[in-house]
Amino acid sequence: MARAVTPQRRAVNTAAAWTIALLIFFPILWTILTSFKTEAEAIASPPSFLFFDWTLENYVTVNERSDYFLHFMNSVVISLGSTLIGLAIAIPAAWSMAFVPGRRTKDVLLWMLSTKMLPPVGVLIPIYLIFRDLNLLDTRIGLIIVLTLINLPIIIWMLYTYFKEIPVDILEAARMDGASLRSEILYVLTPMAVPGIASTMLLNVILAWNEAFWTLNLTAADAAPLTAFIAGFSSPEGLFYARLSAASTMAIAPILILGWFSQKQLVRGLTFGAVK
Amino acid sequence: MATQHSRAAGRLMLSPAVILLLGWMLIPLSLTVYFSFLRYNLLMPGMEEWTGFLNYRFFLTDPAFFDAIRNTLLLVGGVLLITTIGGTLLAMLLDQPMWGQGIVRILVIAPFFVMPTVSALVWKNMFMNPVNGLFAHLAKGIGLEPLDFLAHAPLFSIVMIVSWQWLPFATLILLTALQSLDTEQLEAAEMDGASPLCRFFFIVLPHLARAITVVILIQTIFLLSVFAEILVTTNGGPGTATTNLTFLVYAQSLLQFDVGAASAGGVVAIILANIVAIFLMRMIGKNLER
Numbered sequence: 001m002a003r004a005v006t007p008q009r010r011a012v013n014t015a016a017a018w019t020i021a022l023l024i025f026f027p028i029l030w031t032i033l034t035s036f037k038t039e040a041e042a043i044a045s046p047p048s049f050l051f052f053d054w055t056l057e058n059y060v061t062v063n064e065r066s067d068y069f070l071h072f073m074n075s076v077v078i079s080l081g082s083t084l085i086g087l088a089i090a091i092p093a094a095w096s097m098a099f100v101p102g103r104r105t106k107d108v109l110l111w112m113l114s115t116k117m118l119p120p121v122g123v124l125i126p127i128y129l130i131f132r133d134l135n136l137l138d139t140r141i142g143l144i145i146v147l148t149l150i151n152l153p154i155i156i157w158m159l160y161t162y163f164k165e166i167p168v169d170i171l172e173a174a175r176m177d178g179a180s181l182r183s184e185i186l187y188v189l190t191p192m193a194v195p196g197i198a199s200t201m202l203l204n205v206i207l208a209w210n211e212a213f214w215t216l217n218l219t220a221a222d223a224a225p226l227t228a229f230i231a232g233f234s235s236p237e238g239l240f241y242a243r244l245s246a247a248s249t250m251a252i253a254p255i256l257i258l259g260w261f262s263q264k265q266l267v268r269g270l271t272f273g274a275v276k
Numbered sequence: 277m278a279t280q281h282s283r284a285a286g287r288l289m290l291s292p293a294v295i296l297l298l299g300w301m302l303i304p305l306s307l308t309v310y311f312s313f314l315r316y317n318l319l320m321p322g323m324e325e326w327t328g329f330l331n332y333r334f335f336l337t338d339p340a341f342f343d344a345i346r347n348t349l350l351l352v353g354g355v356l357l358i359t360t361i362g363g364t365l366l367a368m369l370l371d372q373p374m375w376g377q378g379i380v381r382i383l384v385i386a387p388f389f390v391m392p393t394v395s396a397l398v399w400k401n402m403f404m405n406p407v408n409g410l411f412a413h414l415a416k417g418i419g420l421e422p423l424d425f426l427a428h429a430p431l432f433s434i435v436m437i438v439s440w441q442w443l444p445f446a447t448l449i450l451l452t453a454l455q456s457l458d459t460e461q462l463e464a465a466e467m468d469g470a471s472p473l474c475r476f477f478f479i480v481l482p483h484l485a486r487a488i489t490v491v492i493l494i495q496t497i498f499l500l501s502v503f504a505e506i507l508v509t510t511n512g513g514p515g516t517a518t519t520n521l522t523f524l525v526y527a528q529s530l531l532q533f534d535v536g537a538a539s540a541g542g543v544v545a546i547i548l549a550n551i552v553a554i555f556l557m558r559m560i561g562k563n564l565e566r
Contacts, residue, residue, distance in 0.1 A: 005373050014374040020366065021383040024443070028386055030410070031398050043408040046417065089296065092289030100286035108294065110561055115301045117553035119501050121522040122546040123304035125311060125529050125539055130304075149300040156293060181285060210391040212504035213522075217530065227504065230393040234400075234508040241402055248394045259389030260382050266445075267452045271494060272560050275449050275487045 028252070035059070035245035042241035058246035068229070068247065075225035075251075077140055078215075079208035082147035083201055086155045089148075091197070094159035095189070099171065109160065113272055116153040120213045131218060138220045146218065147208045155204055158269045162196025202258060203265040209255050226251040305546075311539035318533035331540040335528075341541070343516040344524040347431060348548075351520055352499045354435040355442060356492055362439075363446030363491065364484065368476075370447070371454045381451075388444040392504040399437045400426060400509045430510050430518045437505055442498075446491045453487035454480070486559075493556040500549050521545050 005013075022029075034042050036054045062068050097105050127146065128137075136142030166189065174188045212227040219228050230251055233244050259266075267275060315327045335341055370381060387395065403410050404425035412422035425433040457480065465475050503522050506512060512519035512527060519527070525545060529538035 010373055010375065013369070013372040014376065017369050017372070017374050017380045018376065020369070021380040024440070025383040025386055027395070027398055027403065027440070028390065030402065031394075034402065045408075045413050047410065047413055089293050093293035096286035096289040100282050102283065102286070106561070108290070110557055112293070112297055113560060114553060114557055115297050117497050117549060117556070118301065118305070119497075119522065119542075119545045119549040121501060121503075121525045122308055122542040122549075124525065125535055125542060126304035126307035128530065129307075129535075149296060152293065152297060181282070206389060210389070212392040213501065216393075216504055216507060217526070227391050227393050230391070230397060231504065231508050233397055239401065239405075239408075241408070244397060244401060248398060252390050252394055255391070256386060256389050260385070263381070263385060263448060266388075267449055270445070271449060271490050275453055275490050 028256075031245045031252075032249050033245075034241055035249045037242050037245075039240055039242045042245070058242045059250070062243055062247045062250070066229070066247075068250070071224055071226050071229035072250070074140060074223055075209055075227075078143045078147060078223075078225050079205045081140070081144040082151065082208050083155075083204040085144065086148045086152050086204060087159075087197065087201060090152060090155040090159055090200075091193075094156050094163055095185070097156075098160055098163035098166075099168065109157070112153045112156055116150070120150070124217060128217065137218060138223045140223045143215060143218060143223060143225070146214045147211060150211075150214070151204050151207055154207070154269055155200055157272055158200040158203065158265070159193075159196060161268060162200070163193060165196075166192050199262070199265040200269070202262045203269045206255055206259055206262060308539045308542045308546075311535050312543050314536050314539075316535040316539075318535060327536065331536045332543075335537050335540040335544070338537075340516050340519065340524060344519050344521045347516075347518060348500065348520040348522075350431060351435060351438065351502060352496055354432075355439045355499055356495060358435070358439040359442045359446040359495065360488055360491060362443050363450050364488070366443070366447045367450035367454050368480070370451055385444045385448055387440050388442070388448075390441070392441065393508050395441055396437055396505040396508045399433075399440070404433055426510055427514065430514065434502075434505055434509060434518055437509070438499065438502055441505075442495055446495070449491050450484060450487055453484055457483050490556075490559065493552060493559070496552045497549060497556065500545070500552070521548070 033049070035058055036056070037048075037052050038055055038057070041048060041052045097109060131137045131142050136145070170192075171184060171188060174184050179188065209225075210227065212231075215225050215227045216231060219225070230247060233247065312331050313326060313328060314324050315330070316324045366384065370377070370384065374380070401409070406412050406422045406424035406427075409422075411425070415422045423429070461479055462475060465479055470478070500520075501522050502520060503526065506518055506520065506523050510518040512523045516524075521541065522545065525538050525541040528534050528541060532538075
């Protein structure tokens with residue numbers, strides 16, 4: 001909705017918006033800049049903004065002094081694993097609700113969403129004890145199970161809204177032409193559903209990557225993803241600002257880039273369709 | 277159009293998801309309720325016994341509980357106030373014509389994608405630290421005494437950190453809603469001589485009412501469970517100054533091993549979240565009808 005405004009008005013808008021946007025973004029920018037400083041420069045007073053000796057030593061130090069790569073891989077495996085398993089369970093469910101709706105479909109959908117509203121702390125103790133007895137504490141597979149289940153309602157919901165947009169007539173036409181259920185799914189539905197599935201996958205990888213209740217409570221060392229690894233910097237390690245910044249930058253960079261592609265899905269996925 | 281055959285297939289495809297979610301909900305939930313009626317301490321295995329409502333009496337009369345409820349309400353309320361008002365204003369600004377709108381939006385949305393432990397630690401160490409933090413440098417620069425934020429205003433500091441994380445979410449949702457506003461209506465009002473303030477209160481705000489409600493409800497659900505930010509900044513302290521209900525249950529169970537009392541706290545948390553969830557589900561349900 002581009003309204004016609006005077007150039008002066010546009011300039012004022014631009015200046016105000018950029019000022020606020022840069023203020024909001026500043027902590028992230030500052031973290032990235034600090035990660036290229038030496039520890040001494042990181043705490044120098046007054047702090048230097050751009051004119052310091054840029055160095056990569058912190059990235060080397062973080063990788064050498066800790067199992068950074070292990071935790072990074074844990075994050076990758078856990079977020080991708082839980083998303084893929086979630087999709088495998090959710091795609092058939094969303095498909096059936098979108099294309100073969102019954103009388104109860106809406107109730108089922110709402111009930112599924114309501115499970116997302118259960119506060120995690122309400123089920124922390126039983127899950128912790130069950131995991132302890134099954135030796136699932138501090139394992140990747142344990143976290144994949146939990147993250148699959150907590151994100152399943154969002155995955156189903158998003159896929160449902162995408163599938164709903166696929167015209168039903170085309171399925172009927174395929175059926176008239178004698179397509180079996182299998183070929184209907186494989187050749188008609190899948191090509192049209194792929195963009196929606198990709199968007200859903202993107203948002204859920206982000207959510208799983210940043211999940212910080214279960215990852216902190218159910219892991220110790222072996223399966224700890226980056227959320228838990230960074231938490232280890234809380235003290236006194238965190239006072240090494242440059243090192244903290246390097247670890248943080250590496251932890252947020254991939255998801256920041258993915259996140260910028262997922263703005264639209266964010267609205268769809270996290271408001272459960274209540275805002276359009 | 278649905279044949280008997282496709283209906284059966286549909287049910288079959290739906291069942292794994294339903295069974296898993298049902299199990300995920302019912303098993304831990306009933307265990308939590310069951311534990312909440314037991315005297316159950318992990319340090320004394322095999323000593324579990326039925327105690328009726330004793331855990332609830334213990335938990336609900338614990339002074340820490342009232343602190344936790346107060347902190348939870350202040351945290352949720354404070355963040356909601358900042359993010360909805362800030363988000364509305366910011367969304368209106370971003371909706372104006374300007375140069376570089378796409379980049380501005382990317383910068384504003386970024387904090388939402390930073391993992392909670394990173395944002396909490398960056399704020400705690402690099403901004404709020406009383407010796408080397410950026411705020412301390414700024415304060416010294418203008419001749420003020422640096423403030424130890426997390427010691428002297430711990431809950432306020434956490435409210436600021438969490439608000440920074442959630443402001444992008446509110447802004448993005450409200451911006452989406454704002455873009456569906458009919459501009460002709462605004463232009464007509466402008467021509468009839470309605471002041472900008474008038475246009476805001478009588479056209480823009482009513483249009484946004486629904487989106488604002490959704491933002492408030494969804495954020496409340498997530499904000500009731502704020503945990504990582506507290507764990508890495510203050511660990512619930514000093515004393516119980518930043519212990520919210522989620523953190524109290526965590527401390528009660530995994531630090532003091534009192535499963536019974538912690539479960540009673542978990543049940544209280546579930547009841548609180550459900551009060552909010554009922555309103556949210558009603559709104560979502562209405563939208564599904566259309």
